[in-house]
Amino acid sequence: xxxxxxGNGTGGKILIKKGLYELSSTLTIGxxxxxxxxxxxxxxxxxxxxxxxxxxxxxxFTGSSMIDxxxxxxxxxxxxxxxxxxxxxxxxxxxxxxxxxxxxxxxSTGIKCGANTWIKNCWIEYCTTYAVxxxxxxxxxxxxxxxxxxxxxxxVAVYGxxxxxxxxxxxxxxxxxxxxxxxDVWTTIRxxxxxxxxxxxxxxxxxxxE
Numbered sequence: 001x002x003x004x005x006x007g008n009g010t011g012g013k014i015l016i017k018k019g020l021y022e023l024s025s026t027l028t029i030g031x032x033x034x035x036x037x038x039x040x041x042x043x044x045x046x047x048x049x050x051x052x053x054x055x056x057x058x059x060x061f062t063g064s065s066m067i068d069x070x071x072x073x074x075x076x077x078x079x080x081x082x083x084x085x086x087x088x089x090x091x092x093x094x095x096x097x098x099x100x101x102x103x104x105x106x107x108s109t110g111i112k113c114g115a116n117t118w119i120k121n122c123w124i125e126y127c128t129t130y131a132v133x134x135x136x137x138x139x140x141x142x143x144x145x146x147x148x149x150x151x152x153x154x155x156v157a158v159y160g161x162x163x164x165x166x167x168x169x170x171x172x173x174x175x176x177x178x179x180x181x182x183x184d185v186w187t188t189i190r191x192x193x194x195x196x197x198x199x200x201x202x203x204x205x206x207x208x209x210e
Contacts (some may be wrong), residue, residue: 011033011034011035011036011037011073012035012036012037013036013037013039014036014037014038014039015039015040015041016038016039016040016041016053016055016079017041017053018040018041018042018052018053019053019054020054020056021053021054021055021056022056022057022058023055023056023057023058023061023066024058024060024061024062025061025062025063026062026063026064026065026066026067026068027055027066027067027068028067028068028070029067029068029069029070029071029074030070030071031070031071032071033070033071033074034071034072034073035073035074036071036073036074036075037074037075037076037077038067038074038075038076038077038079039075039076039077039078039079040052040053040077040078040079040080041053041078042078043078043079043080043101043102043103052078052080052103053078053079053080054079054080054081054082054103055067055079055080055081055082056081056082056084057082057083057084057086057087058084059084061084061086061087063087064087064088064091065087065088065089065090065091065112066081066083066087066088066089066090066107067081067089067090067091068091068093069090069091069092069093069094069097070093070094071094072094072095072096072097073096073097074092074097074098075097075098075100076090076097076098076099076100076102077098077099077100077101077102078100078101078102079102079103080102080103080104080105081102081103081104081105081107081110082105082106082107083104083105083106083107083108083127084106085106085107085108085128086108087107087108088107088108088109088110088112089104089107089109089110089111089127090102090104090110090111090112091111091112092111092112092113092114092117093114094114094115095114095115095116095117095138096115096116096117097113097114097116097117097118098117098118098120099111099113099117099118099119099120099122100118100120100121100122101120101121101122102122102123103122103123103124104122104123104124104125104127104131105125105126106126106127107127107128108127108128108129109127109129109130109131109132109133110124110127110130110131110132111124111131111132111133112132112133112135113132113133113134113135113140114135115138115139115140116138116139116140117139117140117141118141118143119132119140119141119142119143119145120141120143120144120145121143121144121145122145122146123145123146123148124145124146124147124148124149124155125146125147125148125149126148126149126150126151127149127151127152128151128152129152129153130152130153130154130155130156130157131147131149131152131154131155131156131179132155132156132157133157133159134156134157134158134159134169135159138168139168140168140169140170141170141172142156142169142170142171142172142174143170143171143172143173143174144172144173144174145174145175146174146175146177147174147175147176147177147179147182148177148178148179149178149179150178150179152179152180153180153181153184154179154180154181154182154183154184155176155179155181155182155183156171156182156183156184157184157186158183158184158185158186158187158189159186159187168189168190168191168192168193169185169189169191169192169193170193170195171183171192171193171194171195171197172193172194172195172196172197173195173196173197174197174198175197175198175200176197176198176199176200176202176206177200177201178200178201178202179202180202180203180204181202181203181204181205181206181207181208182197182199182202182206182207183206183207183208183209184207184208185208185209185210186210192209194207
């Protein structure tokens, strides 16, 4: 379905019905697929049982990420992503994209995001490197999410931002639970807004800004 939209530049919505879908390679939204929405019927887990639309990496998965977005204006909603303890969940290589109401489990890094990105109302747990890695820094919103990652380095890591100027990062209304550190910033950002977050059971200081 995504290949069918390739190159038209006008977007389109792809509905993935409820069920467990095991992937052997990366699902790519390629250059030319601006404005694509990938929407599941629901997302969630109950005692390791998928309850909605779930994409899971097979043990023989080839590729570094489950979903790789190479175009802008991508919308991903109501999708569960299970990285099988090995791969990145979602990579946003460009800007102006939304990840909403998604459940991201057992990935190396849950989300690697670009500029002008909204991550809202997601459940991100049991990642092993970062839950969210911010690599492009103009206007990123991380709002109303739940993080539970006892084995991760940091929940939100902001490293190597290359945009000039490095603008604004909003981190609001999130619950950070049981990671070594909730937020780690190793770059210069003009505006860092932390508001209404809760922090619980961290083994290091919850927030570090270098």
